Amino acid sequence: MKKQLIQLEINNRLYEVPVNPRDLLVDVIRNKVGLTGTKKGCGQGDCGACTVLIDGVPVLSCITLAIACQGKKITTIEGLADAQGNLHPLQQAFLDHGAVQCGFCTPGMILTAKALLDRNPRPTELQIKRAIAGNICRCTGYKKIVEAIDAAAKEISTGGVK
Amino acid sequence: MNNRKFTQVGRSVPRVDGPAKVKGEAIYTGDMVLPGMAYGRIKRSPYAHALIKKIDYSKALALPGVLAVITGEEAPNKWGIVPQTANEVALAVGKVRFWGEGVAAVAALDEETAEAALELIEVEYEPLPVLLDPFESMRRAGEVRIHEDKPDNILHQAEQVFGDPDKAFAECTYVLEKEFRTSYVNHAFLEPHAALASYDVQSGKLQLWSSTQVPHYLHRQLSIVLEMPMSKIRVTVPAVGGGFGGKGEASSADFCAALLSRKIGRPVRVTFERSEVFATNKGRHPCYMKMKIGLDKDGYIQAVDFENTLDGGAYAGWGMVVMFYTASMIHLPYKVPNARARVRRVFTNKPTCGAMRGLGGVQPRFAMECLLDEMAEMIGISPYELKMKNAIESGYRSVSNLHVPHAEYKKCLQTAVEKSGYLEKHGKLPFGKGIGLAGGYYISGTAYTLYQAYKPHTTVLIRVDTEGGVTVHCAAADIGQGCNTVMAQMAAEALGVHYEDVHVVSGDTELGTFDLGSFASRLTYATGAAILEAAEEINQKLKEVAAGMVGCRADQLEIKDRRFTSIFEPRKTIEWEKVVDVYTNTVGTLTGIGHFSPPRLKGIDLTRGVRVQGANIGHSPTFGFSCQIWEVDVDLETGKIRAHKVTEAGDCGQPVNPMSVDGQVEGSIMFALGQALYEEMKLDADGRMLNPSLHDYKVPTAMELPEIDTTIVESYDPTAPFGVKESGEGPVQPTIPAIVNAIYDAIGVRFTELPITPEKVLRALKEKKEKEKV
Numbered sequence: 001m002k003k004q005l006i007q008l009e010i011n012n013r014l015y016e017v018p019v020n021p022r023d024l025l026v027d028v029i030r031n032k033v034g035l036t037g038t039k040k041g042c043g044q045g046d047c048g049a050c051t052v053l054i055d056g057v058p059v060l061s062c063i064t065l066a067i068a069c070q071g072k073k074i075t076t077i078e079g080l081a082d083a084q085g086n087l088h089p090l091q092q093a094f095l096d097h098g099a100v101q102c103g104f105c106t107p108g109m110i111l112t113a114k115a116l117l118d119r120n121p122r123p124t125e126l127q128i129k130r131a132i133a134g135n136i137c138r139c140t141g142y143k144k145i146v147e148a149i150d151a152a153a154k155e156i157s158t159g160g161v162k
Numbered sequence: 163m164n165n166r167k168f169t170q171v172g173r174s175v176p177r178v179d180g181p182a183k184v185k186g187e188a189i190y191t192g193d194m195v196l197p198g199m200a201y202g203r204i205k206r207s208p209y210a211h212a213l214i215k216k217i218d219y220s221k222a223l224a225l226p227g228v229l230a231v232i233t234g235e236e237a238p239n240k241w242g243i244v245p246q247t248a249n250e251v252a253l254a255v256g257k258v259r260f261w262g263e264g265v266a267a268v269a270a271l272d273e274e275t276a277e278a279a280l281e282l283i284e285v286e287y288e289p290l291p292v293l294l295d296p297f298e299s300m301r302r303a304g305e306v307r308i309h310e311d312k313p314d315n316i317l318h319q320a321e322q323v324f325g326d327p328d329k330a331f332a333e334c335t336y337v338l339e340k341e342f343r344t345s346y347v348n349h350a351f352l353e354p355h356a357a358l359a360s361y362d363v364q365s366g367k368l369q370l371w372s373s374t375q376v377p378h379y380l381h382r383q384l385s386i387v388l389e390m391p392m393s394k395i396r397v398t399v400p401a402v403g404g405g406f407g408g409k410g411e412a413s414s415a416d417f418c419a420a421l422l423s424r425k426i427g428r429p430v431r432v433t434f435e436r437s438e439v440f441a442t443n444k445g446r447h448p449c450y451m452k453m454k455i456g457l458d459k460d461g462y463i464q465a466v467d468f469e470n471t472l473d474g475g476a477y478a479g480w481g482m483v484v485m486f487y488t489a490s491m492i493h494l495p496y497k498v499p500n501a502r503a504r505v506r507r508v509f510t511n512k513p514t515c516g517a518m519r520g521l522g523g524v525q526p527r528f529a530m531e532c533l534l535d536e537m538a539e540m541i542g543i544s545p546y547e548l549k550m551k552n553a554i555e556s557g558y559r560s561v562s563n564l565h566v567p568h569a570e571y572k573k574c575l576q577t578a579v580e581k582s583g584y585l586e587k588h589g590k591l592p593f594g595k596g597i598g599l600a601g602g603y604y605i606s607g608t609a610y611t612l613y614q615a616y617k618p619h620t621t622v623l624i625r626v627d628t629e630g631g632v633t634v635h636c637a638a639a640d641i642g643q644g645c646n647t648v649m650a651q652m653a654a655e656a657l658g659v660h661y662e663d664v665h666v667v668s669g670d671t672e673l674g675t676f677d678l679g680s681f682a683s684r685l686t687y688a689t690g691a692a693i694l695e696a697a698e699e700i701n702q703k704l705k706e707v708a709a710g711m712v713g714c715r716a717d718q719l720e721i722k723d724r725r726f727t728s729i730f731e732p733r734k735t736i737e738w739e740k741v742v743d744v745y746t747n748t749v750g751t752l753t754g755i756g757h758f759s760p761p762r763l764k765g766i767d768l769t770r771g772v773r774v775q776g777a778n779i780g781h782s783p784t785f786g787f788s789c790q791i792w793e794v795d796v797d798l799e800t801g802k803i804r805a806h807k808v809t810e811a812g813d814c815g816q817p818v819n820p821m822s823v824d825g826q827v828e829g830s831i832m833f834a835l836g837q838a839l840y841e842e843m844k845l846d847a848d849g850r851m852l853n854p855s856l857h858d859y860k861v862p863t864a865m866e867l868p869e870i871d872t873t874i875v876e877s878y879d880p881t882a883p884f885g886v887k888e889s890g891e892g893p894v895q896p897t898i899p900a901i902v903n904a905i906y907d908a909i910g911v912r913f914t915e916l917p918i919t920p921e922k923v924l925r926a927l928k929e930k931k932e933k934e935k936v
Binding site: 030031035036037038039040041042043044045046047049076077078080081087091092094095096097098100101102103104105106107110128129130132133134135136137138139140141142143144145146 | 174176177179180181182183184185186187188189190192193195349350351352353354401402403404406435436641642643644821822824825828829830831832833855856857861863864865867870
């Protein structure tokens with residue numbers, strides 16, 4: 001299959017990458033762009049580890065064609081900390097609340113949570129659970145993840161951090 | 163050591179690798195790329211049992227971009243985590259024994275080419291009859307043999323008798339016997355196995371980065387399969403995305419990456435697809451159990467009889483260990499004066515079973531806690547009362563010679579019962595709602611290495627100098643459970659510095675000192691003991707220098723909060739860094755080394771004629787205990803069970819990091835909830851797995867998260883380093899029986915087979931209704 005050069009905007013930076021029309025976004029981000037924070041846990045859209053934000057919406061990058069993402073804003077876990085390297089409140093809350101163990105679900109989980117808080121700054125516990133229901137975590141039992149998201153929501157809405 | 167004085171142990175510090183993980187900067191094996199790296203893929207068998215007549219890979223080799231193809235013939239040495247039963251090979255030789263077994267492997271310039279090459283490998287099979295049920299496997303062993311050297315299709319069987327169970331049963335007032343069956347479940351860790359091998363042709367050295375829990379045992383197996391001395395192999399463990407036992411032995415990814423790399427002289431990475439994780443399995447053994455318990459008129463346990471047939475799948479794996487563990491597990495956490503276990507592990511043509519969180523405990527615990535629940539009803543007392551009556555206490559020695567130096571099991575039962583309101587609710591909730599109780603325990607480390615050796619199980623080297631501060635070296639593997647954080651806390655405590663001052667170098671067989679690996683809940687205890695020993699040496703030397711600096715005797719100094727201070731004249735004090743500076747300037751880098759060997763117990767008294775066949779396998783330096791009380795709602799229309807609240811109380815000794823302990827407990831609870839209600843790998847009649855994906859293999863999501871109320875009960879094991887015990891495998895033990903007992907309380911049906919699906923619930927409700935009509 002013939003490769004074509006496309007532009008992808010990832011974390012506010014433009015990357016030119018040669019892709020096959022059937023190349024998946026997760027593989028392009030990980031292997032061609034080199035941002036390995038996006039994880040591949042199942043390759044079938046079941047586990048949520050590959051979640052990235054496309055125009056602010058959580059998307060499973062392992063079942064998304066890279067070629068279809070031209071002209072869109074892609075955010076990966078590497079794009080969350082600020083320009084000085086300070087953690088996003090969600091990242092900080094995951095750390096402080098023990099919501100990270102093996103860490104493999106963490107990037108996808110945090111991005112899913114970010115999309116939730118961006119559209120619903122003070123979600124209920126049930127809304128948090130619903131939002132992350134597509135992200136599997138096998139280590140933590142989810143409790144500390146839900147607590148961390150709740151704490152980050154409070155932090156963001158009181159601190160005015162965006 | 164007095165636990166009240168701890169400043170670093172007992173702190174809920176965030177994990178050391180946390181920042182890298184939340185930023186997406188942690189490097190897992192599958193993230194790594196080396197210069198010139200090739201991509202490896204494994205061709206897998208579509209048959210569950212077949213002879214390999216011919217493999218023709220000439221077309222694959224001719225495909226541009228393909229660098230090498232290997233088959234099993236090139237590395238036929240058998241490996242196994244238990245050397246006495248080693249029967250696995252890197253790739254099948256002559257025969258496949260389960261669906262998905264590797265038959266060839268390819269290295270290519272890119273993943274697409276490797277994938278395409280697999281299609282070009284032609285394998286001619288002669289299918290054999292497929293044995294999927296362990297009883298059928300034993301019955302038809304004369305006609306179908308899975309392994310040539312095992313004519314009855316049984317890996318191993320054993321009988322252990324302690325006391326006189328038959329006589330004891332004859333004298334019991336209450337006897338109950340029942341059969342239980344557990345399901346075929348997988349760890350479903352989130353990171354599929356990955357291995358990156360780099361063989362250097364000039365030096366003949368191999369470095370392997372692997373998502374493993376057991377760098378040491380992997381190191382040994384590589385040495386056997388590759389026929390290379392261990393000193394030429396280095397195993398490095400990058401970040402690991404969960405293991406739960408499933409990465410507790412070598413995988414075909416490790417061997418194929420290494421063999422391919424050696425063949426082409428460049429790095430090769432093999433990363434599994436999710437379906438390969440299921441195909442190579444090594445998950446929990448389905449158990450077909452029969453358990454009989456006898457109580458005297460007052461409700462004291464007099465005897466336990468346990469029969470267990472373990473469905474082992476195709477190869478040995480951890481099988482023999484798991485088998486003996488199930489036998490050993492009936493001896494605690496209750497006083498059992500007479501016991502018999504008859505256990506056997508049978509080969510079938512399924513992806514192999516192995517080690518999984520709470521290994522060997524979960525299945526017999528399910529049987530025992532459910533039986534006792536039912537027996538309490540027979541006697542007319544609360545299950546809580548029956549369990550309290552029989553619960554062991556500190557200093558207990560089981561008839562099988564398990565010595566329990568410290569136990570707060572009763573406190574766990576009491577705490578969970580009080581906090582949940584169990585006694586007020588049990589038997590009194592409306593139909594469809596129920597509450598159930600179960601207890602459990604687990605070992606904190608094992609007595610033996612898997613191969614015959616007397617060497618210490620862990621060695622810790624602590625280095626102190628002006629450049630690095632404190633560096634702890636140990637080849638332990640942090641697979642997400644957080645041992646690096648806990649080691650740093652314990653080392654800081656032992657040296658009188660802060661957790662933040664300590665660097666941990668782990669997960670590398672060359673940079674780290676010896677450690678057996680992450681399994682059997684051994685690391686906190688084992689590394690804690692070795693850290694204390696290593697720190698003592700360092701503290702003594704530093705104190706001698708500090709004493710001269712402040713003007714007192716070395717033995718009058720204590721080190722705390724980065725200071726040396728005279729216990730008699732507190733004004734004689736000096737900063738820790740200054741002492742290290744002087745020491746380094748005069749002597750040089752300071753090191754201390756510590757080892758941990760599990761304490762050995764004397765064997766069973768053979769003069770009494772007590773036959774012991776491996777009961778010692780569960781003998782552990784100490785044991786953790788816990789109790790869980792679950793509350794469930796059963797939807798009588800749909801059969802759906804909503805397990806909505808769990809109250810847990812656990813004895814993990816002194817928690818080193820309470821936040822981390824909570825994480826282990828909560829994770830255990832959800833892990834076991836999946837096995838209780840949802841998870842099961844299914845095979846068709848030909849042995850092909852029907853659900854090798856996270857879509858069809860249902861693990862709990864956040865929507866299944868119940869209200870979780872955990873308590874770390876006040877506990878301190880005076881025989882343990884820092885008073886610690888395990889916390890990561892004990893809490894999976896009570897979950898299943900507590901849920902099953904709660905379902906009984908809700909609808910009056912005692913389930914004995916897992917998972918308890920809505921279909922089973924509806925069928926049971928229907929049967930119950932019909933029975934009540936009659």
